[in-house]
Amino acid sequence: MDNLRELEQKLIFWLQERVKEAGARGTVVGLSGGLDSAVVAVLCQRAFPQDNLALIMPCHSMEEDVAHARLLAERFAIPYRLVPLDAVYDEMLALLTADLTGVEVSALAKANLKPRLRMLALYFYAAQFNYLVVGTGNRSELAVGYFTKYGDGGVDLLPLGNLVKGEVSALASHLGIPEEIIAKPPSGGLWPGQTDVAEMGITYRDLDAYLKGETIDPAVRARIEAMQKRSRHKRELPPIPEF
Numbered sequence: 423m424d425n426l427r428e429l430e431q432k433l434i435f436w437l438q439e440r441v442k443e444a445g446a447r448g449t450v451v452g453l454s455g456g457l458d459s460a461v462v463a464v465l466c467q468r469a470f471p472q473d474n475l476a477l478i479m480p481c482h483s484m485e486e487d488v489a490h491a492r493l494l495a496e497r498f499a500i501p502y503r504l505v506p507l508d509a510v511y512d513e514m515l516a517l518l519t520a521d522l523t524g525v526e527v528s529a530l531a532k533a534n535l536k537p538r539l540r541m542l543a544l545y546f547y548a549a550q551f552n553y554l555v556v557g558t559g560n561r562s563e564l565a566v567g568y569f570t571k572y573g574d575g576g577v578d579l580l581p582l583g584n585l586v587k588g589e590v591s592a593l594a595s596h597l598g599i600p601e602e603i604i605a606k607p608p609s610g611g612l613w614p615g616q617t618d619v620a621e622m623g624i625t626y627r628d629l630d631a632y633l634k635g636e637t638i639d640p641a642v643r644a645r646i647e648a649m650q651k652r653s654r655h656k657r658e659l660p661p662i663p664e665f
Contacts, residue, residue, distance in 0.1 A: 426592060426593055426596035427596065429593060430465070430468075430593065430596065430597065433465050433581050434465055434468050434469045435469075436581060437449065437465060437466060437469040437470075437556070437579065437581055438469050438470070440554070440578075440579050441469075441470070441553075441554055441579075444554055444578070445552075446552050446553055446554045447470075447473045447551060447552045447553060448466075448470040448472075448473025448474050448475070448551065448552075448553045448554075449466040449469065449470055449473070449474050449475070449553050449554055449555075449556045449579075450474070450475045450476075450477065450544055450547045450548050450551070450553040450554070450555055450556070451463050451466050451474075451475075451476055451477070451544075451555075451556045451557075451558065452476075452477050452479060452540050452543075452544055452558070452574070453476040453477065453478050453491040453494065453495060453500075453502060454478075454487060454491060454558075455478075455483075455484075455486070455487030455488060455489070455490035455491040455494070455603065456487070456490075456558075456603065456606075456608060457590060457591065457594055457599070457603055457604055457606075457608060458558040458559070458560055458582060458590055458608075459491075459558040460490075460494045460594060460599045460600075460603050461558075461582065461590055461593055461594050461597060461599065462556055462557075462558045462581060462582060463476050463494060463495070463498070463500055464494075464498050464500070464597050464599070465581060465597075466556055467498055467499070467500045473551070473553065474500065474501065474553075475501055475502065475503065475547060475551065475553065476491075476495050476500050476501065476502040476503075477502065477503055477505050477540075477543055477544060477547065478491045478492065478495070478502055478503070478504050478505065479505045479506070479507050479539075479540045479543055480504075480506050480507065480508065481506075481507040481508055481510075481511050481536045481539065481540070482508055482511065482536075486606075490600070490602065490603050490606075493600060493602075493603075494599070494600065494603060497600065503547075505543050507536070507539050507540065507543070510539060511535055511536060511539060514535060514539070515532060515535060518535075534570045534573060536573075537569075537570040537573025537574045538570065538572060538573040538576075540573070540574070541555075541572065541573050541574070541576040541577075544577075545576075548578075554578040554579055555576075555577045555578045555579070556577060556578065556579045556580075556581065557574065557575070557577030557578075557579065557580045557583075558574065558582065559574065559575065559577075559580055559582065559583060560582040560583065560585050560586065560587055560589075560590050561582070561583060561584050561585055561586050561633060562586045562587040562626055562629045562630055562633060563587075564580070564583055564657065565629070565633055565646075565650060566622065566624075566629065566646060566649035566650055566653060567649060567650070567652065567653020567654075567656045567657070568621075568622055568649075568653075569656070571655075571656050575656060586626075586629070586630040586633055586634065587608070587626040587629070587630055588626065588627070588630045589630075591604060607619070608626070622649070623645060624642055624645055624646060628642045628646075629646060632646050
């Protein structure tokens, strides 16, 4: 517990320092109803009690996720705004697919519109209040590219970026995050029934172990390393010719 308390204070101080360096006033974070965003929202609130805003942005989302997001915000007295994106998403999708008659539209292309619309909303409020957008990605997700480029990956700060999923869970328990949020299967909420583990094809336990240098099944190791290779472009700035 002492180590987790120390980690909490270090992350709060880190957020305060990064915001100060940027000449900003505070933070804005997307609150999904999941574990990672809950942890980040609480840390931001403790770092900036008067200048933190959470956005709950349902987009054909599960009602449980919205309920959990509200529960978290209300339990920790985090100011929040509900920004439903369902209609915006439907209109955007209709516009983009209008000339694709007879073409099967990629489920992933459609799903990735959701986090990218949320990114637009977050940066609107960031500009309005001179806040920085704080992302919720953890080390495990970042390592294999399990995030949407210029969606939930489009942020200013990543306070959980050096914590594997298990460490985030331990920090969540320390912070007092409701158990129903900690215990539910991690999901990006991109479509009904979607879970992180099913989409990645690996467990967070194995991924965390790999990142910590522990021994894991060779087939799982190969899958993780293939995912790292394919997603390398997500973790780097766009290449520029050197000639």
